[in-house]
Amino acid sequence: MNLRLLCSTVRLQMKQSFSRPMFRFTLIAGPVLNTILLYEMFLSSGEENFFSYVVLGAGLMGIWGCICFSSAGDINRERYMGTLALIFAAPAPFRKTILGKIIGNTLLSLLTFLVSLLTAVILFGVKVRIAEPSHFLVAFAVTIVSFISISSVIACVLTLSRKTELYMNLLELPIALLCGFVFPLELLPPFIRVISYALSPTWAVRLLRRSVEGGTEPSLFFRELLITLVLSAVYALLSLLLYRLIEKHVRIRATLDVA
């Protein structure tokens, strides 16, 4: 029953998200424009592997953009449409419905990588060079898990807020900055890096970049893989805990629609 619920929510969410012009912007136009911007900025950098920062950077920013403007904003959209309370009170568990939405958005947002790659290859003739393809596939799968887990916590926290639009706008660039989507973390001051290390996408991005650039000790790769998975598991547990607390809070105060 739960798997059927999850699958149908994923399918419905993909259709709903794709029908919104703003989502199509973050899915298609955003990665194209970001790839052009990053390519032009890295043109004189002496960087030979444009895949590492241009394609990956634009793809990651695209995924994060889709998550911010969809997974985080979906709660508000349901509230605006008057369906949030219905979903919440339905016999199907609320957290699973929200998880289905997040998975649907994240899977759809993976298209940003493809769009970014095609833009770089077609417009600029960028060569696809992945030093460790098998590691890249593992890193990619782990990246999806880490994004789903962090989105789950964010969606959970935003359930109680009426100002989702404000927060989803505020989340986009700071996370891209803290997680090093387009530049190495070493550029940030050490006290800010502490926050970066607590975010699972930071480690996922590292894994992706290491697998693209190659030359990494397997032990280091697997250590970072483990850190990413542990952090994702912590986020998943945290979101479960938060859902329980929020459910109790909402049922007592009955203020879901007006937060």
Place this chain on the structure above:
Amino acid sequence: MIASVRRFYEEAKLSHKGRSAAFAAEEFVLYEIGYPLVTMIFYCLLASFSFRTNDLSRWVIGNSFLLCTNACVFGTGRVFASERYNGRLRSIIASPCSKYGVILSNGVFPVFFASCAALLGMITGALVFQTDFSGINMGLVALAGLCAMCSATAFGLLLASLCLMTDSMHLILNIAAYLLMLFTGAEFPVSQLPLPGRVIAMMMPLTKSIRATHLLLDGEDGSFFPLIGAELLTAFAFSLASLVVLRVAERAARKNGRFDLF
């Protein structure tokens, strides 16, 4: 005259209240000042890595200008879209008031806050990235910024007019924000672009102001005023274009009676 100014100010104040009423003061400051600062720091860090440079003065100024102009474009460009959302678009179109006045008054406070953010951005940039602006005539930089804001507002007016013909203003405004980053020289030199890109860059608001401030940074201010003149000319051209588009769009909207539905 005084009554018109008062009315303009009242409209600006009401629009600002409408935008900020739902937020606590700290949330509002975070959104209007904090987030633009983070945006500037993000692109400056990206520039320091991609251009392998420690002298970020060009990017600090360029991104500060970009913050201001984005506020001008978004502040004016989204007016009709939010009026439609609030259900007042029909009344505004049907009333004999100046549509330009409505758009401009709505943009007053966003532009004011963006100017504060840009100023803070330059101070933060100078402190965080240790950029040295001591040898630069800051009065001329402010003049260039002001001209950039004029042309960006005119560009925003043109985009606002399009709102009467489409319901995808978020899409249009976000693309416009990217176009400003790509074609104005704020993030990378315009000379890197292919010829068609350079032609588009010359037609965009902000390009000439940024070029003028780069000349100031290089200590060559000979072409500063011609570039500022060209920026003002761009503002004039966009204002004229928006006037035509607004008239056509308004007429079409009145004729079809489709202010809210597409």
